[in-house]
Amino acid sequence: MRTQVAIIGGGPAGLLLSHLLHLQGVDSVVLESRDRDYVEHRQRAGMLEQGTTDVLRDSGVGDRLDREGLVHHGLELRFGGAGHRIPMTDLTGRAVTVYAQTEIVKDLVARRLADGGDVRFEAEVVDLDASAPSVTFRSGGETRTLDCDYIAGCDGFHGVGRTAVPGLRTYSREYPFAWLGILADVPPSTDELIYAHHDRGFALHSLRSPTVSRLYLQVSPDEDIAAWSDARIWDELAARFTTDDGWTLREGPITDRSITPMRSFVAEPMRHDRLFLAGDAAHIVPPTGAKGLNLAVSDVTILARALTERYATGSETLLDGYSDACLRRVWRAEHFSYWMTTLLHVDPAATAFERRLQRSNLEYVATSKAAATSLAENYVGLPLT
Ligand code: APR
Ligand code: PHB
Numbered sequence: 435m436r437t438q439v440a441i442i443g444g445g446p447a448g449l450l451l452s453h454l455l456h457l458q459g460v461d462s463v464v465l466e467s468r469d470r471d472y473v474e475h476r477q478r479a480g481m482l483e484q485g486t487t488d489v490l491r492d493s494g495v496g497d498r499l500d501r502e503g504l505v506h507h508g509l510e511l512r513f514g515g516a517g518h519r520i521p522m523t524d525l526t527g528r529a530v531t532v533y534a535q536t537e538i539v540k541d542l543v544a545r546r547l548a549d550g551g552d553v554r555f556e557a558e559v560v561d562l563d564a565s566a567p568s569v570t571f572r573s574g575g576e577t578r579t580l581d582c583d584y585i586a587g588c589d590g591f592h593g594v595g596r597t598a599v600p601g602l603r604t605y606s607r608e609y610p611f612a613w614l615g616i617l618a619d620v621p622p623s624t625d626e627l628i629y630a631h632h633d634r635g636f637a638l639h640s641l642r643s644p645t646v647s648r649l650y651l652q653v654s655p656d657e658d659i660a661a662w663s664d665a666r667i668w669d670e671l672a673a674r675f676t677t678d679d680g681w682t683l684r685e686g687p688i689t690d691r692s693i694t695p696m697r698s699f700v701a702e703p704m705r706h707d708r709l710f711l712a713g714d715a716a717h718i719v720p721p722t723g724a725k726g727l728n729l730a731v732s733d734v735t736i737l738a739r740a741l742t743e744r745y746a747t748g749s750e751t752l753l754d755g756y757s758d759a760c761l762r763r764v765w766r767a768e769h770f771s772y773w774m775t776t777l778l779h780v781d782p783a784a785t786a787f788e789r790r791l792q793r794s795n796l797e798y799v800a801t802s803k804a805a806a807t808s809l810a811e812n813y814v815g816l817p818l819t
């Protein structure tokens with residue numbers, strides 16, 4: 435078997451890369467260890483920067499996004515019993531779009547298959563060679579080798595791609611909390627997302643559609659999900675979102691619940707020889723601010739351009755600049771995600787002094803146009819250079 439670009443992983447990064455390469459006449463094969471149903475139903479943050487919607491729309495996979503995506507021009511910071519709106523579009527001229535990651539994956543899989551793309555599910559990569567490029571994978575009880583010019587490691591945080599980079603430097607931070615996330619069949623109680631800071635912990639009100647709400651509670655990293663009945667979840671959410679003017683949270687049947695750990699992680703460089711890492715394979719952000727998917731999209735946009743130039747002209751200049759170009763953007767999103775996480779969560783180990791600094795910072799962001807603009811421009815996403 436042979437292709438130009440072997441792509442390990444059929445998450446948003448691998449699928450979009452395959453699609454962008456196809457548009458430029460570059461062949462690829464996507465090898466995904468899980469089945470199609472699994473990857474199309476994995477719940478993740480779904481907040482798209484304008485640059486991300488532009489990439490999807492410009493590459494012809496934005497029709498359903500344009501119909502069903504919900505454009506947001508602001509968000510609410512809620513603390514001390516009151517809401518404070520950050521008017522993102524007024525401050526930056528840009529907006530974000532709520533569109534579930536499950537739907538992006540479905541749109542990309544459908545489009546790759548309609549275009550005759552080679553996307554193999556239940557095909558697990560077990561070995562790779564970054565120098566004489568090839569990947570070895572298991573599928574249907576057989577072990578096969580795929581030869582290629584380049585390998586894209588789009589195989590997420592637990593993948594094999596990163597292990598093939600010698601001398602990798604890694605940077606990480608664990609947080610002393612996790613998110614308990616729920617999906618509920620109830621119309622959202624808000625038009626714009628609410629990021630709430632409360633003495634009992636952080637809470638986020640997000641949404642998936644006009645009839646489905648997505649909500650999160652800060653919990654401890656070793657929390658037992660079985661200890662959270664529906665009633666306890668709704669009571670805790672209501673307590674953390676409470677306002678002095680009697681705002682109410684609509685409740686409904688909970689259809690999905692899970693606990694996500696929070697970590698920051700970066701691996702450098704994002705390239706070794708003919709292997710390029712992209713998305714969660716190279717970096718993880720805590721979900722506050724929802725940067726994970728957007729970083730995956732910017733990585734593969736930069737990689738698709740670099741590979742296209744290489745096949746069109748023979749030049750490897752953009753490929754040589756790939757890791758540095760991605761990492762500049764990655765570190766900005768790492769800082770922003772860390773900053774927004776520490777701004778809003780309750781750290782059980784924080785001193786009284788640190789708690790007062792945190793409160794002062796919240797008030798500053800809520801009342802200063804300069805501080806709110808800084809939050810807003812990072813939230814809507816910096817332009818892809
Ligand atoms: N062989 C084949 N596929 C693999 C292997 C392997 N050895 N190891 C992992 N995979 C697959 C996983 O099953 C997964 O579907 O790689 C895929 C990686 O996809 P994601 O985890 O979705 O990562 P990525 O495409 O980079 O998307 C980043 O995911 O975690 C969120 O918030 C993050 O939204 C961001 C997005
Ligand atoms: C989500 O809708 O899942 C979401 C939105 C915004 C975030 C995190 C998650 O900051």
